Amino acid sequence: MCNDILKLLKIKDENIQVLKVEEDVEVRGQLSTVVYGTLSYTPKACMKCGCVNDGQIHKHGKRVSRLTLLKSQESNVYLNLAKERFKCLHCLKTFTAQTNIVDSNCFITNLVKLAIQDKLTRVQSEIDIANDCSVSPSTVKRCIHHISQSLIVKPSSGLPKHLSIDEFKSVKNVTTAMSFLFINNETNQIIDILEDRRIHKLKEYFYRFDRRERLAVKTVTADMYEPYINFIHEVFPNAILIFDRFHIVQHLNRELNKQRISIMNTCRYKSSTDYTKMKKHWKLFLSDRQDINSYEYFWSKSFKTYTTSRDILEYLLNLDQQLYDTYMLVHHLREALKQCDWLRFKETLMSVEKKHVSRGVWRVIRFYKKYEYILYSTIKHPKLNNGAIEGINNKIKLIKRVSYGYRNFNNFKARILIIFKLYQRRKKDSLLINNAA
Known part of the structure; x- marks a missing residue:
């Protein structure tokens, strides 16, 4: 069969050969398109012992895996891939042929994972994303936690010179029902989200940063919540406090x-x-x-x-x-x-x-x-205000509404960070803030 089907499916592994395609096959209770193919090649070395193939690695049957591909024409598409098995006569162990379209011991292709990652940056419920990518909601949740680990702020990353702080309505299991948010007031990018906005919790968080980093903060823009005033003067001694207009x-x-x-x-x-x-x-x-x-x-x-x-x-x-x-x-x-x-x-x-x-x-x-x-x-300082962070708060409300609410704060935080930080836009023109020191 012509392997141009591989191009349509965006499969670039030359070791995969398509045998046939069947339509309207019932998979997991839905009519889907199933592509049957084989994966075979001559290994250069044993994956178990590392011995170079000198004719002592033989074919040892096949193992069929059903891989989830991207949808085509609003139809779920699966690849029934018969992977070649090999046996090494040096170590007497067997191993399976590998392909770059899917990770080892995984049945969801890398393109599907990239599609999930891209859809997670949009205001869309996790169930809808799972349906669009032919996966389960649990798979989407695992992707969220995996991606969000790289977006967590560490004290060693430092603080920007111009901060903007605010709070937003959080999930029900949060003690004060309000969570704390702060952003870079120059780039309008979220830095981090804290579960609790109480002053002793904020101090506990910000004191993790080096004192030199906190002294380098020049301005902090906030609303007129009075407990923030003394807190800002204590944590950021050199910062100028600015009320949002x-x-x-x-x-x-x-x-x-x-x-x-x-x-x-x-x-x-x-x-x-x-x-x-x-x-x-x-x-x-x-x-x-x-x-x-x-x-x-x-x-x-x-x-x-x-x-x-x-x-x-x-x-x-x-x-x-x-x-x-x-x-x-x-x-x-x-x-x-x-x-x-x-x-x-x-x-x-x-x-x-x-x-x-x-x-x-x-x-x-x-x-x-x-x-x-x-x-x-x-x-x-007329250029410094909370306009950007108020817009972020408005989108956070939309995220919660589209997702029909969240029960767990960590899940909610991870989704917010992915939407706002995963694809950070490059800053075209630097924001000139005069007399901010």
């Missing part, structure tokens, strides 16, 4: 929205029309002031007239003076942060009076005043 704006917006809801509820029984207007146009309170339209008129059902977005906002703000003051304060801080204007940000922060803003906003302002030096570093 998104969380700064998020805290301000959350408290402004709470104040709007409070005023809206007070209008519920006094003036139902104002209640409806404030509920319907809530987005105007959180939109940037320069994005609010002041010249395009449209018909408003709640106002029953033609009006603009800016007119609606001014009307709603005039319903309560404290709401107006809170709105102006939040947007002044947001604009100063966006423009990286530290003097304006500080002046606005120091000019706030407790009686003029809501209780929630005042609590945020006190927090900002307490950690004023961190906010200064945040504004002076």
